[in-house]
Amino acid sequence: MVADFHVKVWRDTYRDLAPAEAHAVLDEKYRGKKWKEKLSSNDSSQIVLIAEIDGRMVGIGAAGRPSESIFEGRGEIKFLYIDPDFKRRGIGRQLLAQLAIHLREMQYRGAALSVVKGNESAIAFYAALNGQPAGEYIDPGPVWRSQNILFMWNDVASLIP
Incomplete structure (x- = not known):
């Protein structure tokens, strides 16, 4: 289920940015294997959140x-994907705040993430949050x-309302 969601949103986000090969290879089977590894990991520094x-x-x-x-010791926001039908409802901000709380609890003072060049909606979102x-x-x-493009916040608390 998570892999299916990830593929759906990833393909929508990168439909005009990623090459056809990436769309073909990064399918539900590939993502399913990666999600199984991620969710069964004992790495307590990592957190995965799902909004429903x-x-x-x-x-x-x-x-x-x-x-x-390149993240220079800041905690990393690995990814943040929102269903296109549910964008602009505050879900991304809420998830990002919870991810920032986790990073703060892990003793990271700052946060960073990367955005694919051309993903203008994500670039605008992170810029609006003072990234x-x-x-x-x-x-x-x-x-x-x-x-x-690398976005940084020197104070992870700035992402927490």
Whole structure:
């Protein structure tokens, strides 16, 4: 179920940005395997949150220790996906706040994330939350080496209402 949601929202988000190969490879089977690994992990530094409305999954988010040195020791927001039918209802802000609380509890003073260049709605969302663009890098993803913009918050508490 999580993998199906992830694929649906990912494909919608990146329909005009990701190459056809990424859309083909990053399917439900691939995502299902990755989600099974993620959800069965004993890594207490990682958190995965699911937002539901009336039993329907409408958002997912994850955060934990930074995966890349470019994050400069800040806690990493790994991803945040909201169902397109439920955007602009505050779900993303609520998930992001809960992810920030986790990072604060893990003793991270700041938070960071990356956004694929061209994902204008996400860029606007993070900018509206006072995320500071702090450089670019190429994501080492499994299939698609996307160009990304790094957003940082020096005070993770600024993401918590």
